[in-house]
Amino acid sequence: MRESQMLKAVMTSDTRYDGLFFYAVKSTGIFCRPSCKSRPPKEENMLFFYTANEAQQAGFRPCKRCRSDLAAYDPAKEAALKIRKFIEDKWTEKMMFVEELRRVGISQRTAAKLFKEAYGLTPNEYINELRIKEVKRLLEETTEKIIDIAYSGGFNSLSAFYRFFKSQTGQAPGAYRKEAQKRKQETKE
Ligand SMILES: [Zn+2]
Structure with a gap:
């Protein structure tokens, strides 16, 4: 997936991308699903991961709002x-x-x-x-x-x-x- 595609998915809270990737916010240390209703962070603060596991290993915590740790298995x-x-x-x-x-x-x-x-x-x-x-x-x-x-x-x-x-x-x-x-x-x- 291209980064521009992921960025767009985050900006539009596109649920179709849930489970396909996660985005982490450098300034808060939290990672979210693309559909999370939290306000999207600045582009330069965002990191992308394909699994919740990778995001956690990189030191990010799951978001309480979109429960990015409970990825539904699809x-x-x-x-x-x-x-x-x-x-x-x-x-x-x-x-x-x-x-x-x-x-x-x-x-x-x-x-x-x-x-x-x-x-x-x-x-x-x-x-x-x-x-x-x-x-x-x-x-x-x-x-x-x-x-x-x-x-x-x-x-x-x-x-x-x-x-x-x-x-x-x-x-x-x-x-x-x-x-x-x-x-x-x-x-x-
Ligand atoms: Zn979230």
Whole structure:
């Protein structure tokens, strides 16, 4: 999940995100569910955790108002969370994902459904989001060859990478890089 997405969930007390993550408030030492009715803290005071346990281990106390320590167990959300964590670790290896689903005994279709209900996009869309973010970063910040960037992004051919990049950004990777460098140059001047 992106931080901007979590931030929005907290700002709107969105109950759909309960159980998916918690936010802690540095100034008070308390952690809450996204739906907590307490006034949302300043953005810079917020820390995000995916489980109540992690928040507690980091030294935060559960909120008395939203009882963030009594997280209701929701198997569907739990499964979606597992899938998300797995994708974030292994997103460059698409085949690994399919194998992992097989191992935990969920079909790809079920996984896609659970995931979409929890996060509003399919696992594939999420993987693509992570991919495009990473390859853009590499194009902008490094001088790595485009073919190497394609491999780091989990593509097994340059043409697959070009097709993907173009469909996501409307540009070829080389053109994107040139523009990004130009922008950088301009801000420096
Ligand atoms: Zn709370």
